[in-house]
Amino acid sequence: MPDQRSLPRLLVLASTYPRWAGDHEPGFVHELSKRLTHDFDITVLCPHAPGTCTSENLDGVEVVRYRYAPEPLETLVNNGGIVTNLRKQRWKILLVPGFVLSQAWTAWRLVRRKHINAIHAHWLVPQGLVATLLKALTGTPYLVTSHGADLYALRAAPFQTLKRLVARHAAAITVVSTSMRDRMSAHGVHTSKISVQPMGVDMAQRFMPDPSIQRSQRKILFVGRLVEKKGLVHLLAAMPRVLQRIPDAQLAIAGFGPGEAEARALVESLGLQSTVNFLGALPQTQLPDLYRSAALFVAPFVRAASGDEEGLGLVLVEAIACGCPVLAGSVPALGEVLGQENMDVTMDPRDHDRLADRIVDNLMQPESALIRAEQLRHSLGRRLDWPSVATGYAQILHHLDRKA
Numbered sequence: 001m002p003d004q005r006s007l008p009r010l011l012v013l014a015s016t017y018p019r020w021a022g023d024h025e026p027g028f029v030h031e032l033s034k035r036l037t038h039d040f041d042i043t044v045l046c047p048h049a050p051g052t053c054t055s056e057n058l059d060g061v062e063v064v065r066y067r068y069a070p071e072p073l074e075t076l077v078n079n080g081g082i083v084t085n086l087r088k089q090r091w092k093i094l095l096v097p098g099f100v101l102s103q104a105w106t107a108w109r110l111v112r113r114k115h116i117n118a119i120h121a122h123w124l125v126p127q128g129l130v131a132t133l134l135k136a137l138t139g140t141p142y143l144v145t146s147h148g149a150d151l152y153a154l155r156a157a158p159f160q161t162l163k164r165l166v167a168r169h170a171a172a173i174t175v176v177s178t179s180m181r182d183r184m185s186a187h188g189v190h191t192s193k194i195s196v197q198p199m200g201v202d203m204a205q206r207f208m209p210d211p212s213i214q215r216s217q218r219k220i221l222f223v224g225r226l227v228e229k230k231g232l233v234h235l236l237a238a239m240p241r242v243l244q245r246i247p248d249a250q251l252a253i254a255g256f257g258p259g260e261a262e263a264r265a266l267v268e269s270l271g272l273q274s275t276v277n278f279l280g281a282l283p284q285t286q287l288p289d290l291y292r293s294a295a296l297f298v299a300p301f302v303r304a305a306s307g308d309e310e311g312l313g314l315v316l317v318e319a320i321a322c323g324c325p326v327l328a329g330s331v332p333a334l335g336e337v338l339g340q341e342n343m344d345v346t347m348d349p350r351d352h353d354r355l356a357d358r359i360v361d362n363l364m365q366p367e368s369a370l371i372r373a374e375q376l377r378h379s380l381g382r383r384l385d386w387p388s389v390a391t392g393y394a395q396i397l398h399h400l401d402r403k404a
Contacts (some may be wrong), residue, residue: 007039007040007041008039008040008041008117008118008397008398009040009041009043009114009115009116009117009118010036010040010041010042010043010116010117010118010119010120010397011043011044011045011107011110011111011114011116011118011119011120011140012029012033012042012043012044012045012119012120012122013045013046013103013107013119013120013121013122013127013130013131014029014044014045014046014122014123014127015046015047015077015081015082015122015123015126015127016029016046016077016078016081016122017029017030017044017046017047017063018030018058019049019051019052019078020051020052020053021058021059022283022284022285023283024256024281024282024283024284025078027284028199028200028314029044029046029122030044030058030059030061031199031200031202031386032199032200032386032389032390032393033061034058034059034060034061035386035387035390036390036393036394036397037060037061039394039397039398040394040397042061042062043062043063043064043110043114043116044061044062044063044064045064045065045066045103045106045107045110046063046064046065046066047065047066047068047074047076047077047099047103048065048066048067048068048071048074049065049074049075049077049078050071050072050074050075052065053065054066054067064106064110066102066103066105066106067102068095068098068099068101068102068103069095069098069099073095074095075092075095076092076095076096076099079256079257079258080225080226080227080256080257080258080259081149081225081227083149083153083154083306083308084225084227084228084257084258085258087306088258099126100126100129100130103126103127103130104130104133104134107119107130107131107134108133108134108137108138111134111138111140112138116140117140117400118140118141118142118143118397118400119131119134119135119140119141119142119143120142120143120144120145120393120397121142121143121144121145121166122144122145122147123144123145123146123147123149123150124144124146124150124151124162124163124166124167125150125154125159125162125163125166127144128142128144128150128163128166128167128170129162129165129166131144131166131170132165132166132169132170135169136169141171141400142169142170142171142400143170143171143172143173143174143396143397143400144166144167144170144172144173144174145173145174145175145176145197146173146174146175146176146180146184146311147176147199147311147312148176148180148308148309148310148311148312148333149308149311150163151163151175151180151183151184151311152183152303152306152307152308152309152311153304153306153307153308155306155307160187163187164187164188164189167184167187167189167193168189170193171400172193172195172396172399172400173189173193173194173195174194174195174196174197174393174396175194175195175196175197175311176196176197176198176199176311176312176333177196177198177311177312177332177333177336177337178196178333178335178336179332179333179335179336180196180311180333181194181195181196195392195396196336197389197392197393197396198312198384198389199312199314199384199389200384200385200386200388200389200390201314201317201318201321201384201385201386202385202386203321203382203384203385203386204385204386204387206284206285206288207287207288207291207317207318207321207322208288208321208322208323209292209322209323209377210288210289210292210322213289213292213293214293215292215293215294215295215324215366215370216250216293216294216295217295217363217366218246218248218249218250218295218363219249219250219251219252219293219294219295219296220235220242220249220250220251220252220294220295220296220297220298220359220363221251221252221254221290221291221294221296221297221298221319221324222235222251222252222253222254222255222297222298222299222300223254223255223287223290223291223297223299223315223318223319224254224255224299224315225255225256225257225259226253226255226256226257226258226259226260226263227257227258227259227304228259228302228304228305228306228308229301229302229303229304229308229309229310230255230259230299230300230301230310231299231300231301231302231329231349232253232255232259232263232300233259233262233263233266234300234302234329234349234350234352234355235251235298235300235349235355236251236263236266236267236270236272236276237266237270237352238349238352238353238355238356238359239251239270239272239275239276239356240270240271240272241352241353241356241357242356242359242360242363243275245360245364246360246363246364249275249359249363250275250276250277251272251275251276251277252276252277252279252290252294253276253277253278253279254279254280254281254282254287254290255279255280255281256280256281260278263278264278287318288318288322291318291319291321291322291323291324292322292323292324294319294324295325295362295363295366295369296324296325296326296327296359296362296363296369297316297319297324297325297326297327298326298327298328298359299313299315299316299319299326299327299328299329300327300328300329300349300355301313301328301329301330301331301334301349302329302331302349302350303331309331309332309333310329310331310333310334311333312333312337313328313331313333313334313337316328316334316337317337317380317384320373320376320377320380321377321380323370323373323374323377324373325362325366325369325370325372325373326345326373326376327345327346327347327355327358327359327362328345328346328347329346329347329348329349330342330346330347330348334346337380337384338376339379340379341372341375341376341379344372345372345376
């Protein structure tokens with residue numbers, strides 16, 4: 001381990017972040033941060049949540065969690081994300097001023113106390129806005145990364161103005177897919193400032209095939225947050241048609257979020273109680289065996305009414321890396337992930353008859369499905385493996401530090 005005192009000091013600003021080891025919350029910001037500790041002395045600033053420490057060392061990363069409300073009310077981020085939580089519970093808008101101001105105040109203190117060389121802000125708003133303020137106050141350059149919801153949703157004029165402000169003052173911008181780069185450039189950001197740098201998947205030690213695990217012939221798998229853009233309701237709506245032709249088909253749902261009540265009500269109204277199994281929120285360590293044992297992984301991504309859509313679809317990459325046959329909703333970001341096989345495994349999941357047909361085809365022809373899955377895994381290669389992804393981010397961040 002290099003001497004941290006000799007490394008450039010990087011402050012990472014995030015909202016979604018693991019609350020503790022093994023947390024089911026998305027951990028991609030942490031996964032990237034811990035892989036950059038050989039290149040930077042890293043401090044992550046993220047919001048406090050009930051039951052978490054205000055500061056700790058997590059896998060070699062110093063994590064500082066700022067308080068923004070009485071602990072029982074610190075619920076703006078988890079179990080669905082900020083945008084979804086605000087839409088489901090309007091009163092949480094009252095938490096936003098404290099959330100942003102406390103983050104800005106704590107970040108400013110960290111920049112001054114630790115003599116931070118550069119900032120990596122995940123999401124344009126609010127973290128990118130905080131980084132913009134810090135640059136104005138301290139001159140610290142920043143990289144801002146958009147993950148999807150911050151770019152596609154928040155379409156009101158004030159948010160568009162704030163996002164353009166963040167983009168204009170950023171030293172560099174990364175997005176996780178080419179389609180997002182095109183959307184960002186449509187906001188007037190010069191393409192020379194934007195690079196496509198996806199988040200990664202641990203394809204070397206965690207998400208990989210395991211021939212010793214028996215793959216089911218009838219189990220369909222869904223993994224993801226239970227929010228509109230993940231499209232679970234469309235998969236559930238297609239299940240009665242699947243069962244007409246394959247009566248012993250089963251659906252396992254691994255996920256959590258504000259859409260769970262709606263999903264459970266739909267299961268009951270369709271009479272699917274004996275077919276659908278809600279597994280709840282699972283830690284990342286339990287997901288590989290789910291992918292390895294499923295007959296088919298379905299990610300029925302759609303564009304939400306808010307405009308939000310999937311930025312990359314890491315759960316799909318995880319399933320592919322484990323050798324699982326997949327079907328997915330045809331959102332633009334998947335084109336570069338799936339390459340030439342895009343048309344073979346994507347469709348509009350809102351066409352429930354067509355979705356059911358595609359599911360049945362995969363379940364009835366498992367050998368063909370597994371051949372396609374293996375071809376897709378090989379075409380994916382190591383493009384999204386964490387070492388490659390971390391190297392790309394390290395190069396951008398070192399360039400920022402040289403500008404400081």
